[in-house]
Amino acid sequence: MSDNSSTNKENALSAAAAAASAPSTEVLDHEHLRQELVKDKSHHLKNGRFVNPWPSFSLMPTLEFAKYLITADQKAVRKSIADGKAPAVVALDKTKIDSPSPLQLTWLGHASLLVQIDGINVLCDPVFSQRCSPVQWMGPRRYTKAPCQVDELPHIDVLIISHNHYDHLDWNTLTEVSKKYPDIKVFSALGNRGILESLGFKNVSIGDWWDEFSVSVPGTEGSFTFACTPAQHMTAIAVARGIFDRMATLWSSWVIQGPSKRKFFFSGDTAYSSTYNNEAKAECPVFKQIGLLYGPFDLSAIAIGAYGPEIMFSTMHVNPEQAVRIHEDVRSKKSIGIHWGTFVLTGEPVDEPPRRLCMEMDARGHPADEFTVLSIGETIQAN
Known part of the structure; x- marks a missing residue:
């Protein structure tokens, strides 16, 4: 910059x-x-690709990262799963979902969400496949089952895709969504139009950071604002959808504001401060900007998992302590921890993110229920 x-x-x-x-x-x-x-536009490169333009982002060399992926020690996380530490999966609360409050959230596992706000239903990053992978015979497999499939959800008005990694953009699930709702309004960030239209979606809006979209939904009064907001993440060779698409598509968080002025924040996949080559411990500045521009938020979904070892993953994911900082920065009244409890992506024990989250909330003087976790399939209503 x-x-x-x-x-x-x-x-x-x-x-x-x-x-x-x-x-x-x-x-x-x-x-x-x-x-x-x-x-x-400091996140735009001249070759049409993207970058995180802040000192808080420091990327570990690709060969070192690839070596970790090949030799990763996942004994601790797999033992915690074997010991029954995974989150519970509960049946969807049809009463709450069919008669929603003005703003409520149902956690569908990992970063998959059903957000109900002012009479519309928004689906975020739905992944219901057994594996988050280009194929279903290999790759990270669920250790907690999906609480539902597409046909079991209420009518979906809007779809949000934060970025194109397999644990957020799932070909199988989205094919089902597009078959049922070919004209659904879809929002994603730059570079993702092609893959979304190839899945059968006809009404795709693509945003750069800070772009806003005003949407009217039949059967509701007033308009909804969907804002494409920044995140610190990446789309790289080791975890993207192709060999040559490194940083070719943009990643984002999202803000939803309803006609009632209720506000929801979805972090998508993000980091806060890289451990690797960041001696000054620089922090990502965008969350304070989001909080100032759109906050306070009535409800937020903020990533808390897939961070270990942190020397590897802190450049693209947050730990629970950093998630609390994001909660504070965006000025969230109530937050739910996501991006954990579903796939083995990193090495921390499966129950560690919520434990560290609870300890950090106490250490920073917040009530424990101000930022907490849900069972998979559970619905929570904003105050």
Whole structure:
């Protein structure tokens, strides 16, 4: 990021913060700040690919990362699963889902969510296959079952895909969604249109960071805002969909605001501060920006797992302590931990993320239920 771009962004953030006490200028200040953020394209490379433009991102060499994937010691996580430490899977609460509160969330395992807000149903990163892999005969296999399949969900109005990794964009599940809802409104980040349209979706909107989309849904009053917001992640050879697509598609978090002004934040897949080659312990700045522009949030879903060993994975995933910082940065009133308890992707014991989350919430003086976890299939309503 250039010095001028950084200075302009800091000035815009300061101006918006100073004006926060003036409700009459709220909309103007929001749009002024958003436009300043939109101008920054430091995450775009000249070759059409993308990068995390912050010191908090420091990528381990590909060969070292590949070596880990081949030689990874997953004894601790597999023992914890064998010892019965995996999260419970419960039947969907049809009463709550069929008669939802103004804002509620059902965790469908890993980063898969059913979000119900102001009368619409939003499906985020649905993965119901047995494996998050290009094929179903090899690759990470579920150790907790999916709580449902597509046909068991209520009518879906909107689909959000945070990025194209197999544990977030599942060919089999999305094929089922597109067959049932070919005209569904789909949101994703730059570079993902082709794969989504190849799955049969006809109404795909692709966003860059800080882009907003206004959506009206038949049967509801008012409009919904879907905002494509930044995350610190990557799409690299070892875990992307092809040999030559390194950083060719963008990753994102998402914000949903309903006509009632209720707000939901979905972290997607993100990191906060890389351990590798980050002596200054720089932190990703975007979550404070998201919190200032869109917060406070009534409900958030924030990743807490797939971080061990942290020297390897902290550049692309968060640990529970960092997840609490994101909760604070975005100004979330209530958060649910996701991205754990479903697939063996890394080496930490399966029950470690929620335990560390609980300890960090206590250490930072937050009530335990302000940021907690659910059983797979469980529904929670925002206050």
